[in-house]
Amino acid sequence: MDVTTRALGGHSFTVRTWGDAAHPMILMLHGFPEYGGAWDEIATRLSDRYYCVAPDQRGYGTSYAPDDVGEYATSKLVGDMVHLIADRGPVIVMGHDWGASVAYGLAMFRPDLVSHLIIANGVHPVPFQREMAAGGAQSEASQYINFLRSEGSEDTLAADDFGKLLKLFSAKMDMSWLAGDRLNAYKAVWRQSGLRGMINWYRASPLIVADPGVPVEMPDLPLDRLKVHCPHLLIWADGDTALLPISTEGLEDFAPSLTRAHVSGADHWLLHQQPDSVADIVSNWLG
Template identity: 40%
Template structure:
């Protein structure tokens, strides 16, 4: 792995990379509460054929942590990716991959910059309109998303840090099994969370999000994301979703209607894997991605 920093406007991103920079570029975006290493094992599997790059997104680990919720709105997070991509692959389209919150930003980038992407890869992440609809219409997904309230509440950062990050670790375990969380990996995560201002910055992602999560018995039938024009939420490039079927945070209903937004859609479901599929099944995830990226077979297995 190689490490460095990129200035993207007023923000500085810490970036990990591997593989030959002359090979096709894949930018990999992590989610909460992780950092670039969410993709590490997958990156190493793909390094022989691709230039694989994973930033710490703003607010996380070694990247800049601007103050205030406004700095973490999707438009700023997308701008970070756009500026990074323009430095790594100026004028040449690339492949974008995302997991969890990284998937949300990958979708937003794909909506805004379709000409910059050859492929979009999502691992246990959700299209924003499909996710919002699932939360409002499916009782199971609404229950699974109630943790949003805990992370958006006043004092959440202090509570997530207490007792050496005990709540943060319990939340990770609640999303799916964590056999992959060795003492070494846990120590690296704790170190990332302990960086000054990191936990508050990470939680700003939740507070700045337009996703509406009603209480279980609350009657809510509409939300801002459902008012998006369909064309603004369309995935115009070949699109792969890798889905660990044992995910406790994102239920299968979240995939409902995705084909209406993605004409060239491939969904690969992985039995026995959960939300942390990148850690649980990195070899299988990398193999699925590699097959999807082969020009002769891309998007053919649907």
């Protein structure tokens, strides 16, 4: 693995790479509260055939992290990655969690830069918003978003050596993978960046979270613009308690070239819990 600093749109970003740059490129986009190094287990398994590139996205790790919430609009997050791959595209794009939102943004708004789209436990904005507005299971599972959006949540999560940040995820999912040297590495990254930038992704998002049992009107979305026309692979682990399978129902309406694959024995953190399975699925699908 190589770690470099690159200027993207005039801002400094940390980028990790694995493999030979002459190979087809996979852009790997992490979610909350991770960083580019989260892809190491997957990238090392694919780097004999692919050039794997994993940036610390805006607000994360040692990359550009402005304080202003407006600087985390999806258009700006997607724009960062356009700068990274514009001289290389089209490339394969793979996203997890919040990284999936940027990956979908690239595929929908810059289809010229994306040859294949791979999502691992991430959601398309339309089915996800539909379920968060419905007041049902996904609305209930997403109530933590309201806490994260509240002022000062970063200070609460950072207290007691990030104890509350870890508890936020370990209460309902298996976090045994985040221990020892890996946990120390994550904490070092969190100390470097602070948590405000990464939490600002939630504050800047226009997604509406209904209260459980109190549905709200579905926002008016530009449905025709929110379609993925390239081949799309969705890898899903059903143990996820933050993102529920119901939020992927109807995805075929927005991605006509969709393939679904399931990973057993994993939850939201499938990239760490079942890296062999995930890498095999990716390799077989890409052929």
